[in-house]
Amino acid sequence: MFYKLAFQNVKKSLSDYVIYFITLSFGVCLFYVFNAVENQQTMLLLSEQQHTILQTGTAMLGYLSVFISFVLAGLILYANNFLIKRRKRELGLYMTLGMDRGKISHILTAETFIIGLFALGAGLLAGVAASQGMSILTAKLMNVPLKAFAFTFSKESLLKTVLYFGVIFLVVMLFNIRTVSKYTLIDLLHGGRKNETLRIKRLWVCVVVFLLSVACLGAAYSLIIDNGLFMLDNQFFASLILGSAGTVLFFLSLSGFLLRLAKGNRRLYYKGLNMFVLRQLNSKVNTNFLSMAIICIMLLVTIGTFSCGLGAVDVMAEQVDTYAPYDITLRSQSSTRGPQDIEADLKAHGFPFTEQFRAYTQIWLYNTGNLNWEPLYAFARNSSVSDTFLTDEDAAHTIPLITLSDYNQLLALLGEPSISLAPDEYAVICNLKDLRELMELYTSAGQPLTVNGFVLRPSALEIQTYSLQNASMAMESGTLIVPDAVAKGCEPMLSIFNANYAIPGEAGDDAFQAEITALYGAGDDAPRPYTNKFSHYELYLESGGIKLMISYFVLYVGIVFLMTCAAILALQQLSEASDNLERYRLLRRLGAPNKMIDRALFTQILAYFMLPLGLAIIHSVVGVYVVNNAIAQFGQLNALPNILTAALLLLIIYGGYFLATFLGSRKMLRSRSR
Numbered sequence: 001m002f003y004k005l006a007f008q009n010v011k012k013s014l015s016d017y018v019i020y021f022i023t024l025s026f027g028v029c030l031f032y033v034f035n036a037v038e039n040q041q042t043m044l045l046l047s048e049q050q051h052t053i054l055q056t057g058t059a060m061l062g063y064l065s066v067f068i069s070f071v072l073a074g075l076i077l078y079a080n081n082f083l084i085k086r087r088k089r090e091l092g093l094y095m096t097l098g099m100d101r102g103k104i105s106h107i108l109t110a111e112t113f114i115i116g117l118f119a120l121g122a123g124l125l126a127g128v129a130a131s132q133g134m135s136i137l138t139a140k141l142m143n144v145p146l147k148a149f150a151f152t153f154s155k156e157s158l159l160k161t162v163l164y165f166g167v168i169f170l171v172v173m174l175f176n177i178r179t180v181s182k183y184t185l186i187d188l189l190h191g192g193r194k195n196e197t198l199r200i201k202r203l204w205v206c207v208v209v210f211l212l213s214v215a216c217l218g219a220a221y222s223l224i225i226d227n228g229l230f231m232l233d234n235q236f237f238a239s240l241i242l243g244s245a246g247t248v249l250f251f252l253s254l255s256g257f258l259l260r261l262a263k264g265n266r267r268l269y270y271k272g273l274n275m276f277v278l279r280q281l282n283s284k285v286n287t288n289f290l291s292m293a294i295i296c297i298m299l300l301v302t303i304g305t306f307s308c309g310l311g312a313v314d315v316m317a318e319q320v321d322t323y324a325p326y327d328i329t330l331r332s333q334s335s336t337r338g339p340q341d342i343e344a345d346l347k348a349h350g351f352p353f354t355e356q357f358r359a360y361t362q363i364w365l366y367n368t369g370n371l372n373w374e375p376l377y378a379f380a381r382n383s384s385v386s387d388t389f390l391t392d393e394d395a396a397h398t399i400p401l402i403t404l405s406d407y408n409q410l411l412a413l414l415g416e417p418s419i420s421l422a423p424d425e426y427a428v429i430c431n432l433k434d435l436r437e438l439m440e441l442y443t444s445a446g447q448p449l450t451v452n453g454f455v456l457r458p459s460a461l462e463i464q465t466y467s468l469q470n471a472s473m474a475m476e477s478g479t480l481i482v483p484d485a486v487a488k489g490c491e492p493m494l495s496i497f498n499a500n501y502a503i504p505g506e507a508g509d510d511a512f513q514a515e516i517t518a519l520y521g522a523g524d525d526a527p528r529p530y531t532n533k534f535s536h537y538e539l540y541l542e543s544g545g546i547k548l549m550i551s552y553f554v555l556y557v558g559i560v561f562l563m564t565c566a567a568i569l570a571l572q573q574l575s576e577a578s579d580n581l582e583r584y585r586l587l588r589r590l591g592a593p594n595k596m597i598d599r600a601l602f603t604q605i606l607a608y609f610m611l612p613l614g615l616a617i618i619h620s621v622v623g624v625y626v627v628n629n630a631i632a633q634f635g636q637l638n639a640l641p642n643i644l645t646a647a648l649l650l651l652i653i654y655g656g657y658f659l660a661t662f663l664g665s666r667k668m669l670r671s672r673s674r
Contacts, residue, residue: 018660018664019079019567019570019571019574019657019660019661019664020079020080020115020571021115021118021119021122022660023075023076023079023563023567024076024115024116024119024120024123025119025122025123025126026123026126026563027072027075027076027123027165027560027563028119028120028122028123028124028126028127028161028165029123029124029126029127029130030068030127030556030559030560030563031065031068031069031072031123031127031160031161031164031165032123032124032127032128032131032154032157032158032161033127033130033131033134034061034064034065034552034555034556035058035061035062035065035154035156035157035160035161036127036131036134036152036154036156036157037058037061037134037138037552056545056549060549060553061549061552061553061556064553064556064557065160065164068556068557068560069164069168071560071561071564072168072560072564073168073171074564075563075564075567075568076168076169076172077171077172077175078568079567079568079571080112080172080175080176081175084108084176108173108176108177109173109176109177112169112172112173112176113169113173116165116169116172120161120162120165123161124158124161127157127161128153131152131154131157132152135152137551138548206253207253209249209252209253210249210250210253210254212246212249212253213246213247213248213249213250213252213253214246214250216242216243216245216246216249217242217243217246217247217250219239219242219246220238220239220240220242220243220246221239221243221622223235223236223238223239223242224236224239224243224622224623224626225622225625225626227239243619244293244297247293247296247297247615247619248289248290248293250293250615251289251290251292251293251296251611251612252289254289254611280576280580280604288572291568291572292611292612293612295565295568295569295612296612296613296615296616296619297616297619298561298564298565299561299562299565299612299613299616300616300619300620300623301557301558301561302557302558302561302562302565302646303616303617303620303623303646303650304620304623304624304627305553305554305557305558306554306558306642306643306645306646306649307620307624307627307642307643307646308623308624308627308628308642319471319472319473319474319543320472320536320539320540320543322467322474323431323467323470323471323472323473323474323475324467324470324471324472324534324536324539324540325414325466325467325470325536326413326469326470326498326499326500326536327499327500327501327504327508327535327536327537328470328498328499328500328501328508328509328512328533328534328535328536329469329470329496329497329498329532329533329534329535330342330496330497330498330499330529330530330532330533331469331494331495331496331497331530331531331532331533331534332494332495332497332529332530332531333493333494333495333531333532338491338492338493339364339492339493339494339495340495340529340530341362341495341529342362342495342497342529342530343360343362343497345529346529349519349520350519351515351516351519352515355502356499356501356502356508356511356512356515357499357500357501357502358500358501358502359413359499359500360413360497360498360499360500361406361409361410361412361413361497361498361499362495362496362497362498363402363406363407363409363410363468363495363496363498364402364403364406364492364494364495364496365400365401365402365468365479365492365493365494365495365496366400366401366402366403366487366490366491366492366493367398367400367401367490367491367492367493368398368399368400368401368451368452368480368490369398369452369490371398371399371449371450371451372397372398372399373397373399373478375447375449376438376439376442376478379438379441379442379445379447398493399478399479399480400479400480400493400494401451401479401480401481401482401486401487402429402468402479402480402481402482402487403481403482403483403484403486403487404419404420404481404482404483404484405484407419407429407464407481410466410468410498411466413498413500414466416466419461419464419481421459421461421481421482421483422459422483423483423485424454424455424456424457425456425457425458425459425483426449426451426456426457426458426459426480426481426482426486427458427459427461427463427464427480427481428443428458428463428464428478428479428480428481429463429464429465429466429468429476429479429480429481430463430464430465430476430477430478430479431465431466431467431474431475431476432474432475432476432477433474435477435478436463436465439463439478440462440463442458443458443459443463444458446458449480451480451482451486452486452487452488452489452490454482454485454486456482456486464481468496469496469498469534470498470534470535470536470539471534471539472539472542472543472546497530505537506537508537509535509537509538516528558649559649559653562649562650562653562654563653563657565612565654566609566653566654566656566657566658567657569608569609569612569657569658569661570657570658570660570661570664572608573604573605573608573661573665574661574664574665574668576665577601577664577665577668577669581668581669584597584669597669598666601662601665601666601669602662605658605661605662605665606658606662609654609657609658609661613650613654624643
């Protein structure tokens, strides 16, 4: 009996459940797709290292899915709570007819089970279909070709999705039982007739709170622009706290400020149904100011991740060719016995240089003793260039040296012309943007340095930006190039062996590793003449893995957050339309035509969707500017394509929910008014 009544209720209220059902199905689809990534490897030509990278990425997605499940659980509970509120009268009627709370809870439990079952089935079907196309994206991100298309199905992802959402639906059922047990008959029958009261009744208080919110947001913007993203200090956290507080205060003041501001313009206020729309909008902002502030912050995260996250991935991926110009880099660094002579050790073991390499060179970096970054740090305090990277701890770091002859050997390996220095000159290597600009000012000012007893003046050469070793991004924070005589007697701190394979790519890597294993033995404990190895091919593969993890993180979190924000706003407005049926009927009795009522409804819903989005866009302008400055240290970010991608997703998902909300509300008002 209960299931029959529950099924009839769902069927009767199908239009009311559309947003809820679509949100559930979309959540299930996303959850399955991003947990089924590992099964796509059957279609990809992966090396052993790429397979390991993919497994690491999918493991991280698994941990992220736990967080996403809590977000979706909160959304589903929130949506379910709104649906219960909309049905207070119906539940009150059941109670009036003699049905006890336990039986009402059974009906709600059965309805939740039916909707959950259908949503789970629809979401899984959509997820299985969508996951087939994800292999193309995975191949592109990991820089690998596809073998051939083959249908894939992830049993693990299916079980995880069913388990997680099964637990969520169970929590929803328990929540419904608890909710029904708290309601009294009078609450159920008259719950829709309660009017909200303004939280701030005096206009001057609204104005003060509004000005305070603007001050908090302005201070937050100023702090984060000045501090940047790399310094997680008190200033950074203060900007987050002030930004959050300013957002909450903005919507709190808006609940009283908006209506009173509109009343000041009588022509606007009394035009059409504007008076009705403004009071309706004011009522919802007043009630939901905290949820709107949270939605605004979530939209900021969504826009920021889409606008900057994918762009940052592209910048990082492009760094490999620029900052890993050698096929292989070997480094020797030891705090106890000093760096080894890698080239000499390889020759002593009979390594076939001519067979393995087309060209190679070994360079040494030396310790300058008591020379550190303090002179540059002191200079930065009085310069116009940001000293974001220069802290008191950085100032204590020793500046490394490279001899002119070693550096010219490196330039020859890169195919670049050599440089020359006078006996009393120095040059600088640096490829970090802010530090490079600061060093340009420092050297152009003719600032001397005392190195190993020699007083050196800066040469007329530009700051050198070539990499001394392979790296996945710009890492040269500053090395001095000095005449060979200056480095005599200095302690070696690092030996770097750079080479280009006779056979480039993966084959060259494999041949080199096979030769090293044959000469030195296999296993992690086998002795090697180097402590670190950085292969261009391995860094290229790693960049693909980083692209995969960050891109999927951005898409997963961004889409879920965007869907959550839009669904909450949609459910609130559908609930608002349901609660105000009598008011819309009264408008019709007063002679308002359907077209005017539809326009008023459209304006109200549009304004409600745009308020948090508008403030989030303002936040995002500052956020994108700060992120661009941070990424500019390593490469130039072209944010425009990603901003357009974010705008497209906002239009599709956010705009789709807005349109569905308007159409659903209009249908509800027209059908029930009849």
